Amino acid sequence: xxxxxxxxxxxxxxxxxxxxxxxxxxxxxxxxxxxxxxxxxxxxxxxxxxxxxxxxxxxxxxxxxxxxxxxxxxxxxxxxxxxxxxxxxxxxxxxxxxxxxxxxxxxxxxxxxxxxxxxxxxxxxxxxxxxxxxxxxxxxxxxxxxxxxxxxxxxxxxxxxxxxxxxxxxxxxxxxxxxxxxxxxxxxxxxxxxxxxxxxxxxxxxxxxxxxxxxxxxxxxxxxxxxxxxxxxxxxxxxxxxxxxxxxxxxxxxxxxxxxxxxxxxxxxxxxxxxxxxxxxxxxxxxxxxxxxxxxxxxxxxxxxxxxxxxxxxxxxxxxxxxxxxxxxxxxxxxxxxxxxxxxxxxxxxxxxxxxxxxxxxxxxxxxxxxxxxxxxxxxxxxxxxxxxxxxxxxxxxxxxxxxxxxxxxxxxxxxxxxxxxxxxxxxxxxxxxxxxxxxxxxxxxxxxx
Amino acid sequence: xxxxxxxxxxxxxxxxxxxxxxxxxxxxxxxxxxxxxxxxxxxxxxxxxxxxxxxxxxxxxxxxxxxxxxxxxxxxxxxxxxxxxxxxxxxxxxxxxxxxxxxxxxxxxxxxxxxxxxxxxxxxxxxxxxxxxxxxxxxxxxxxxxxxxxxxxxxxxxxxxxxxxxxxxxxxxxxxxxxxxxxxxxxxxxxxxxxxxxxxxxxxxxxxxxxxxxxxxxxxxxxxxxxxxxxxxxxxxxxxxxxxxxxxxxxxxxxxxxxxxxxxxxxxxxxxxxxxxxxxxxxxxxxxxxxxxxxxxxxxxxxxxxxxxxxxxxx
Numbered sequence: 001x002x003x004x005x006x007x008x009x010x011x012x013x014x015x016x017x018x019x020x021x022x023x024x025x026x027x028x029x030x031x032x033x034x035x036x037x038x039x040x041x042x043x044x045x046x047x048x049x050x051x052x053x054x055x056x057x058x059x060x061x062x063x064x065x066x067x068x069x070x071x072x073x074x075x076x077x078x079x080x081x082x083x084x085x086x087x088x089x090x091x092x093x094x095x096x097x098x099x100x101x102x103x104x105x106x107x108x109x110x111x112x113x114x115x116x117x118x119x120x121x122x123x124x125x126x127x128x129x130x131x132x133x134x135x136x137x138x139x140x141x142x143x144x145x146x147x148x149x150x151x152x153x154x155x156x157x158x159x160x161x162x163x164x165x166x167x168x169x170x171x172x173x174x175x176x177x178x179x180x181x182x183x184x185x186x187x188x189x190x191x192x193x194x195x196x197x198x199x200x201x202x203x204x205x206x207x208x209x210x211x212x213x214x215x216x217x218x219x220x221x222x223x224x225x226x227x228x229x230x231x232x233x234x235x236x237x238x239x240x241x242x243x244x245x246x247x248x249x250x251x252x253x254x255x256x257x258x259x260x261x262x263x264x265x266x267x268x269x270x271x272x273x274x275x276x277x278x279x280x281x282x283x284x285x286x287x288x289x290x291x292x293x294x295x296x297x298x299x300x301x302x303x304x305x306x307x308x309x310x311x312x313x314x315x316x317x318x319x320x321x322x323x324x325x326x327x328x329x330x331x332x333x334x335x336x337x338x339x340x341x342x343x344x345x346x347x348x349x350x351x352x353x354x355x356x357x358x359x360x361x362x363x364x365x366x367x368x369x370x371x372x373x374x375x376x377x378x379x380x381x382x383x384x385x386x387x388x389x390x391x392x393x394x395x396x397x398x399x400x401x402x403x404x405x406x407x408x409x410x411x412x413x414x415x416x417x418x419x420x421x422x423x424x425x426x427x428x429x430x431x432x433x434x435x436x437x438x439x440x441x442x443x444x445x446x447x448x449x450x
Numbered sequence: 451x452x453x454x455x456x457x458x459x460x461x462x463x464x465x466x467x468x469x470x471x472x473x474x475x476x477x478x479x480x481x482x483x484x485x486x487x488x489x490x491x492x493x494x495x496x497x498x499x500x501x502x503x504x505x506x507x508x509x510x511x512x513x514x515x516x517x518x519x520x521x522x523x524x525x526x527x528x529x530x531x532x533x534x535x536x537x538x539x540x541x542x543x544x545x546x547x548x549x550x551x552x553x554x555x556x557x558x559x560x561x562x563x564x565x566x567x568x569x570x571x572x573x574x575x576x577x578x579x580x581x582x583x584x585x586x587x588x589x590x591x592x593x594x595x596x597x598x599x600x601x602x603x604x605x606x607x608x609x610x611x612x613x614x615x616x617x618x619x620x621x622x623x624x625x626x627x628x629x630x631x632x633x634x635x636x637x638x639x640x641x642x643x644x645x646x647x648x649x650x651x652x653x654x655x656x657x658x659x660x661x662x663x664x665x666x667x668x669x670x671x672x673x674x675x676x677x678x679x680x681x682x683x684x685x686x687x688x689x690x691x692x693x694x695x696x697x698x699x700x701x702x703x704x705x706x707x708x709x710x711x712x713x714x715x716x717x718x719x720x721x722x723x724x725x726x727x728x729x730x731x732x733x734x735x736x737x738x739x740x741x742x743x744x745x746x747x748x749x750x751x752x753x754x755x756x757x758x759x760x761x762x763x764x765x
Contacts (some may be wrong), residue, residue: 103721110510131511271614274705275597282598412723415533422706426619437530 007319058088059344065094065119066101068279068303071365078358082351087123089344109133116339117349120162122330127408128239134161135342140350145371150329162332163349166299166367169327169400170226171392173296174204175286176313182206184213187293187315189395193227196318199256203292204266205240212294215285216267218258219274219421223295227254229401230320236442241407241449244442248435255424262425270425279303286312298392299331299367302385302420314388316396327393327400331366409449413442459564500755504731509724519733531731535715536709538623542711543690546630551682554634555675558641572642579635587629589698592616595625595700610732619708626696637682644678645671673756680755684747712736 026060065075079091086182094115096104102124108114109277114133128134139158142151146164154164165288174187182204191199203213217223225236234245261267268276268290277283278294285291287307296304296314305312317325333352335345352358359374364386369375406414420437423429479486504521506514525532561572581587594600595615602612615621652670661669672679694713696705703710703718716736720729 106510106721106724127511131509133511269704271618272597273612273617276618283596288598409724412725415718415722419704419707419710422619422704426706428619428706 010088029265036381037177053419058090059341060090060092061117061348062092062118063094064096064101064105064114064115066096066098067119068097068300069367070167070303071095072107074075074362074365077361078352081355081361082348082355085355085357089348095362097292104164111440112338112339114336116336116341116345118334118336120332120334122328122403123405125162125334126156126405128334129156129161132203132410133177133337135337135339135346135450136197137161137163137335137346137349138259140346142350144373145350145353147370152333154329162334163353164329164370165328165331165353166329166364166370168298168330168394169393170295170297170325171301171314171316171396172293172318173286173301173312173314173388174293175308175311177311178207178211178289179203179292182208184292186313187289189315190324190399191315191318193254193257193318193320197261200261201264201266207292211290211292212266212268214267215276215291215294216258216262216270216273216425217295218255218425219418220295224251224254224417225404226317226324226401227320229404230318230322230324232320235402235404237404237407237410237446241409242446244439244446246435246439246442248439251435252431255421255434259424259431270422270427273425274422276352279307281307295391299365300362301388301392305385305388310384312388314392314395316392316399319399323401325396325400326403327397328403329370330403368393407449409445410442413445415439416441497620499743500730500733503727504734506727507725508727508730510592510720510726514727521728522735524728525731525735531707531710531715535710536649537710538708538710539691539693539712541623542627542630542693543687546627547686547690549627550631550634550637550686551679553631554638554682555641555679558638558645559671561638562642562645570587576635576639579633579638585699588696591625591629591696592700616617617705619706622701622705622708626693626700627695629700630690630693637686640678640682641675648674674758676755677757680747680751684744687743687747688740690742691736 061081065071067075072248075095076093079093083089083091092115097129101119105114105118107127109131120134125134136159138155138158140160140163142148142163146308150164151160154160154162172187176186182203184206185199187196187199188294200212200214204211207213221236228245228247229235231250233247233250236245237243238245258267262270267273268285272290273285275283276285276291276338278285279287279300281287284294284307286294286304294304297315301312301314319325333349335342335349339345353369353371353374356374356377359369359371362369363378364382368390369378378386417438420429420434424431424434501699503514505516505518507517508514508518557575561568561575592599595616596602596616597612599612599615601615605612616625648671652674653666656666656670692713693711694717697709697711697714698717701709703714712732713736716729716732719725719732
């Protein structure tokens with residue numbers, strides 16, 4: 001008896017070690033960038049001495065950005081140009097997909113080891129500024145580079161924490177070639193939400209079996225926010241997250257419209273819809289040929305066009321009484337407060353949107369360059385994929401609403417929205433129950449936000 | 451068993467020497483210091499820290515704030531995701547562990563026969579397990595069971611209409627269970643070694659007594675193999691409780707959180723929602739849960755595990 005118990009203890013402690021050590025090494029390699037995020041960011045890779053004359057001491061700047069391959073390549077090229085222009089300037093670049101970037105950054109931030117220069121997104125910049133992680137860049141002179149109104153608009157408490165790189169906008173891409181072949185009327189600029197739902201049904205009727213006009217966007221929280229704000233409702237999170245505004249009437253109306261589409265089989269069945277993977281040649285709802293439309297931004301529509309060349313056209317997000325979609329600068333370069341080379345980093349960031357050679361190398365890989373000079377130089381050489389990005393912006397800008405970011409602390413709500421609304425898509429949860437659950441969680445988070 | 455006896459006696463000897471002179475004790479610690487320092491700094495210290503963090507609200511970006519038992523209260527009284535992840539994880543463990551044990555025992559039985567080219571077969575059967583838990587296999591799984599996956603294409607040949615196996619909440623967890631069962635290699639190898647250890651005389655004498663094949667299996671193989679089975683069971687249960695990679699890569703916890711395993715839930719709280727304090731509390735609850743179940747396993751094992759060295763005495 002006694003011996004057995006000892007043996008048991010030994011094995012038990014080994015067992016515990018196994019558990020503990022396994023907890024330690026987690027890997028995650030989340031591919032598939034989430035759809036909602038526009039990809040735009042610039043990363044410089046050259047370290048430079050702020051004034052080349054003064055100290056020519058070699059400096060290595062670390063830099064990190066997210067985006068698709070085309071952006072990675074373009075950015076690396078720009079970093080090389082910087083190193084050539086500034087002997088001694090070197091870079092330690094790191095580039096990831098959207099998901100991986102935002103998984104990695106918090107851990108770097110927690111250990112005070114964020115890269116010297118990093119790409120930032122409008123969705124998250126407030127959270128990072130509020131934690132004191134980003135350097136104040138107000139002293140960089142952007143006169144003649146960026147429209148002063150844009151700069152003013154981006155300031156947080158009167159200070160600028162990210163240098164805007166591009167103009168970006170949210171629209172809807174559609175498969176022009178196939179819709180025309182099926183004899184469907186193409187979506188028109190400033191279509192209303194009612195027209196959008198109606199079109200989803202009528203277009204489906206003319207399409208071949210197994211093809212759909214629109215997606216079941218039930219589980220995408222940003223689509224619902226566009227609906228709520230477009231129809232005159234408040235943004236979901238206001239006052240930096242202290243207030244949560246979840247309009248029950250609009251929520252029920254929006255999701256009932258989608259439920260109608262599901263019932264009419266005008267959207268892909270839930271198990272097919274949730275399996276889509278954007279920008280994957282076989283898994284993308286549009287590139288796979290299954291759905292005729294999907295959301296796309298200025299910075300991301302080019303990747304779609306390359307998957308299905310010559311077939312894509314764009315229109316703006318459906319509008320309500322207040323407007324629809326957004327069109328503004330959402331991608332920045334920021335400097336870490338923990339950087340040892342702040343001056344060099346600032347000089348580089350400024351160079352990034354100023355230098356014509358860099359502008360040429362970067363092209364439209366982060367949207368429409370914010371610097372009008374650079375864009376003018378690029379304009380004659382634009383390819384179809386770039387023109388589409390420009391069109392998304394042009395078609396959206398007059399009706400656009402502001403970009404409403406995820407307030408600090410609400411990532412959890414966003415994830416819960418997805419899982420809960422999938423319950424509605426699969427017919428396991430009622431729209432009212434989903435509302436109650438999500439409203440409670442949102443109000444709880446708001447109450448906790450100080 | 452032999453190694454265990456050996457370590458116990460070695461430990462006793464060391465202990466005796468150390469009493470005689472403190473110096474050799476110090477030498478001993480010096481020799482293991484590379485490991486010891488690593489253990490103290492990289493394992494024990496973080497564990498202690500996570501215990502502290504489990505009583506705080508810690509966003510990773512700001513300093514932790516002491517909140518007492520709030521994290522634990524939230525877990526047990528106010529978090530539907532916690533309940534859901536427990537449900538998913540227990541289903542996963544309860545189904546996949548017995549299935550995997552059964553399956554690997556059957557394969558081990560087949561591979562323990564002596565016939566020509568057996569070592570080649572063994573290699574072939576074990577080979578996939580070398581890459582079993584990897585990201586690559588998870589991605590392969592996603593492609594096999596997807597709407598346009600190979601499984602559905604094969605089914606279509608027989609006129610059966612497939613479905614999105616991994617994107618349907620009713621079947622998603624089952625694809626992960628299947629993946630876990632398919633990774634039977636290491637369990638199977640341990641069974642195989644166990645089978646080889648069973649003395650042939652037992653089978654021979656049973657044959658002389660006219661025992662049929664299944665009788666031999668039931669009355670000789672199973673009891674003789676029970677310590678090995680127990681070992682595989684304990685490790686299998688612990689491993690399955692920490693199911694993570696496939697849930698993240700194949701299904702990302704979805705759809706509808708149908709595959710939201712406990713480890714994935716914990717990971718998202720920590721690194722996606724920036725609730726490191728809450729995640730630490732979750733980790734401690736996981737540890738306690740696994741420890742309790744392992745203790746329970748040991749207790750129950752007294753009623754079914756047969757140690758030859760004990761003379762088969764079941765008390």
